[in-house]
Amino acid sequence: QVQLQESGPGLVKPSETLSLMCSVSGGAIDSASYYWSWIRHHPGKGLEWIGHIHYSGSTSYNSSLKSRVSISVDTSENHFSLKLTSVTVADTAVYYCARELNSLFDYWGRGTPVSVSS
């Protein structure tokens, strides 16, 4: 059974960089079939896709966040990471990682809440 687990600080100051990691267990991250996504859920709003990465390093990002987002993958450690720069209170959300197969999400992490506050 594939499991994903997000980790990282729950509190980030405005203008700083948010860094999260998603550890994958029960399956290899370097499978050609999958992409690995970051998604967030703002309080009281819907889900927002942040971006994804293939084990080869190929990435796509949400155009609204593209200038501030970077996703990387570490196949030796079987995890992938998110960096979001210059955060504001608008980046306060629960952040999820998920696995994609054929452009559909099949496995999700439990999510990690991130608050942006001074």
Added chain:
Amino acid sequence: QSALTQEASVSGTVGQKVTLSCTGNNYNIGSYDVGWYQQISQGAPKTMMSGDSLPSGIPDRFSASKSGTTASLTISGLQPEDEAEYFCSTWDYSLSGHVFGGGTKLTVL
């Protein structure tokens, strides 16, 4: 505003059949399979349908279909544990990214 349009709320009684809809355009739903995700009390989303495929462990009272640019999730025989928020999602090739619906809050009366 979400790229995909879902009803804000739907309700039904135990045992009833309910259908949730998700409307997009030819760049997204009209071109790609749609996923349906259940979220209970802001917990982790759970994949309920991948296109028209039922993931392992999901009750077969859940089914999905698509016609043109509208996708539907049907629950036949509504159960109390089905009360949750449901999101639809798919790929959008004009945006080169995934898009989500705003979510439908399903209440079991």
